[in-house]
Structure formats: C-alpha cells, structure tokens
Amino acid sequence: MTSFLAMERYSPILVLITGIATFIGLLGLGLALLRFVRLKLPEPWRQVCALLLAVGVSSLVVQLLGMVGLASRSVLTAMWWGMVLLGGWAAARWAWPVLPRPCTACRGWAILPATVGGIALTLNLLVAIAPSTKHDELFYHMLIPSRIVTDGALRFYREPWPGAIWPQMIYQVSLAPLHAIGYPDAGNVVSWGLALSLLWFAWYQLKESEQPAWWVYVWPAALVVGLYTAVWQVTGGAHAFGDLGMAAGMIVFCRRRQLLATMSRTALAGLSSIVLLAAASSKVSLIPLSSIVLLLQSCLLFRSADRREKWWIVLAAVGPWAVLFTPLMAWTWWNSGSPFGPLLGGIFRSSVYRGEVLRETLAATLRSQASHFEYAKYALANYSPLLWLGVLGALLTSRSLTRATRGAVAFFFVLQGVLIYFFLPHDVRFFGGMFYGAVIVFALSPPNRIPGSLAPRGAVLASASVFLLPWLAVQSYYAAQFLPVSLGLEEKTRFYDRYVAFSRDYRVLDRALPKNSVLVIRGRSNATYAPRPVLMDPADLPPDKRVFLFAANASGGAPVGGYPGYHLGGTVYENPQAVGRTYRTPGKKPIFRPIRVVELVRD
16 A cells, blocks of 8 residues: 555655665664674674664564554654664764775776676666566565554554565565655665675675686676566565575685684674574575574584683574564464464464465465476576586585585585475575575685686686676666666656556545545455555454455456455446556566456445
8 A cells, every 4th residue: 555655756766865875774773783782793794794684673673663553654754764864874984994905996807797797786776766566575575564554553464475474574574664754665775785785795705805806796797697686686575685694694604714713703603693584584485594504503603612602602693583583473473373474374273374274375386386497497597607607616616615514505505495396486586695605605715726727808708798798688678668767758657557457446446445444355466556455364354444345357246255244235446457467577468357346345
C-alpha cells in the first residue's frame, strides 16, 4: 500500500538523494556503534562491518517500536531524520580513510576494466532509482515494511509465507522508515550502495596487496557485470546485504592468520559474528552454513587463546546474534508457535500452521523447478565466467590457503549445494556471496606466476573481450528499459502501467473502495501497490473492517471458498481484460486476465 501512495510523489532525483542519504546515515551510525562497543577494526573491515551492523541495529529499533505499537509514520519519519543527520555527521568524521595508502591512480591498461565496472555500476544505479517492479519484492519483500507503516505496529500475518519467516526479514524491516517518509523505492538505492561496498571492499584489499594495476581492476569488474547484479542487487530485498555479509565471512575465515596480525582474536570473533549474521538474516537457507562457519571460526580462535580471552571470544561471537537475531525469532515463535514461522510449523505443536505446510510448499517448489538447462542458462547470463575461474583458483591454487582451509571451503560449497539441490530452486544465487568471497581470496593471493607473467595489454584485452564485455552488453540490454523513467524522459504513469500488474485497476479501486477496508488477494500479487492493505489468509481478516475479495481469472462469479463466515456481496469493480502479469524480461508480453472485486459480507 505504501508504494501506491508513493506513486504520485515518485521522482528519480528524490529517490536517489533519499537512498544515498540513508546509506551514508547507516555508515555513520555503524561507525559510531563500533566506537561505542570498542570493536577496533582496520580498513576496509571497519566500514563493511559498520554498514552491516547499522542495518541490524536499525532493524532492531523498528522491531522494538513495532512490538509495543509505536511504529507510527511520524515516529519512523523522526527515526529516519535522526539517523540521516547524526549518521551523516558521524560518517563525515569517521568514515575516512576510504582509499588505500598509497593509492595510485588508475592508469594504463587498468583503465579498460575500470571503465567496464563503472559503466555496469551506473547502469545498476539507473535500474535502482526506477520504480520497484520485481515480483518477489512487490509480493513480500516490500510488503513487510509497508505493513509495519500501515499498521503502526509489528503484526504477524500468516501469508505470504516467505514473509512470515521473520528472522530472514531483518534488512527489509530496517527499510520501514523509507516507507514512512514516502520513498519506498529508495531502498533499492541502499541495496545498490551495499553492492558498491562489496566492490570497494574487494578493490581496497587488492590495492593493498600490491598486485598489478590491471589485476586490481579486472576482478571488481567481474563482480559487477552480468544480469545478477542488475536484477537482484538493486531491489528492496536483502540480496546485496547478504552477499556482502557472506563474502566478508568467507574472507575472514580464509584469511584468519593474516587478519590476526592487524586485530585481536576478540575483534576477529566479533567481526565474523556480525558479517555472518548479515548473511544468515538475508536468507533462511544460509542460516545453517553461517552458523557452521562461525562455530568453526570461533573454535579455531578459542583454541589458541588464553583463559581470559576465551570468554571475550565467546561473548563477541554470540553477542551480536543474541541481540540482533534472537528478539525477532522469539517474537515469531510467540506469534506463530515456531521460531521460523511456517518453516518449522510441523515440528512444534503450538504452531498456527498445519504440519503439511512445509511439505506442501517443498513439493510445489520441486514441481515448479525449471529444467537444468534453464538454470544453466540463467547462471551463464547472470555471472562472468571469471567468477567460476576465481572459485576454482581459490580451491586449487591460492597460495594463502592451507590444505585444511581449502577442504573446509570445499565442504561449505558442498553443504550449501546439497541444501539447494533437495530443498530450493536450483539457482546459483542461493549460494549467497560465497563465491564472491572465494574469488576475492584467490585474487588476493594467486600463484605468483599468473599476474606477474602476463602482459597487461594481452591479459586485459583477453579478459575484457571474453569475460567482461559480453556480460556488460547483456546487462546494458536489460537495463535499457528502465533508463527513460530513471532519466525523467518517460511519464511515470506509463511506466507503472507497463510494469505493475493491475496498475490502472488499482487507481479505479482507490476511488471505489471505502478507506477503512482491506483487500483479499490469494496467490502471488504485487501487494505493495494495492490501494488498500492486502491480506492473503482467512485467519488474518480483521473484524473491524470491510473486506473485499480481489479475484483474478474470475468473470461472472468469484470464488469464496476458504472464507468461512463470509458470503459474497455486491460487485464493486470488474475488468475482463486487466493486465494481470507483467515481465521485466525485455520483449516479453504481459498476460491479460479478467478480474472481479466483490465485497465479502459476514454471515
């Protein structure tokens, strides 16, 4: 609903400014928090850890306000202004240095990969400031903060079930203030900033490792080209947040010995905990892996510490999870009878979900799997092959990894791969930022003969022509559809009507429906653009509001099954040719379907 209210005030420049201001505020807030808890980290770890910690703390504040019913629009707006002003001051004071010393200019053949990476980043930014149109974001990622603002509280809704797994919604909850101030699309820019931080993080470390200039710029360019970054890392979902956290977690694990030369064991344990918590809270499927990596890392640090330091290591490893992760998990348990909502609904007798929910969902997921050829095609278009070469290099040739560390990293990939194979769509993105971390580890310490023996001219031209430019071309082709609205060349209403299903119908319904009413929509929908709060489960229907059933694929009648205590009332709106499904895939036509909106009257 907040996105519907924001359509009239949408402005590319204001979305950009709001998103950048929020990102800077988060950075400053995180740096202040690190100073407060006296967690001393070197660059670039300080900035990365600060960003991830600030998101977690901001989310916690919204959660606590919501739990006591104080998450009103005015309170969240004041929270945003406070974070931007105070965080901006802290960032201006403590964010530097953001450049390595000494920092030489990009010159020679390094200019080519740097230019490719810069173009890719710019394209992604233009996609980010366009109105949000991705299905998953409109279905539940943006719906979570929208509901917090609309309700003025944190309330448990049974559907959509992915959004009912609240422990994986920490990033989305942190964006509620952006919905409160009327710029929900600015969350896309915050995600873009986190993706940019991953590239800066890689570049900073490569620059300090004294690798050849062309090598320093080729790998960050490989991280940003391809469809994945333009599709997933510029939305209101937690993809960029989780990728940054998991990549940092993998690097901390692999380069533990080098990092202990610049920080204490306690600081390293705290750093590992914060970055792996970010990964775990971005996707519930990353919780097992993140927990195992943190446990193994803590055991290795614990083994070599004295008695007093061991207690601090345990506190640093457990503390962030206890403070930032446990409250939302406990709240979910209290409201749903399970710490992960529907995910463990069949295990706890107190769960509000039927025991078959997980089995039914898993079966539906497996039935809807695309072919292995389709997933291979997506992987090819989404990522530069340099990433896969970097992962293999980390596992087979990286001179900074011991045999035991390589075996552990290989085990992590196998473990996550098994989970994906049996329980998730066979999509590479469910590895999170694992391969980003492995690529950076390889690039930091490749076999001496590789960067030193290759002529910059030949290496750059070969890598750019084979591994970078084709993926930049695909990325450009995809991003081109967003450029007119992002540059202010296309009227925003036309863009909404082309990429948001039922956009025209929603505008009519806003005039036809009572203000104190809710819409019932079953199945996947762009719920955040609906003109009234959207409910999807009969158990969530409010007793004090009028209820209207939005039935797609319904003409002449509307199904009412599954809503005991209600019967069909009068028809409020009907459209036999509504735009019922839109696509961001260039050239793919929308799907039209009949819709009917009918009041549900209590018996």
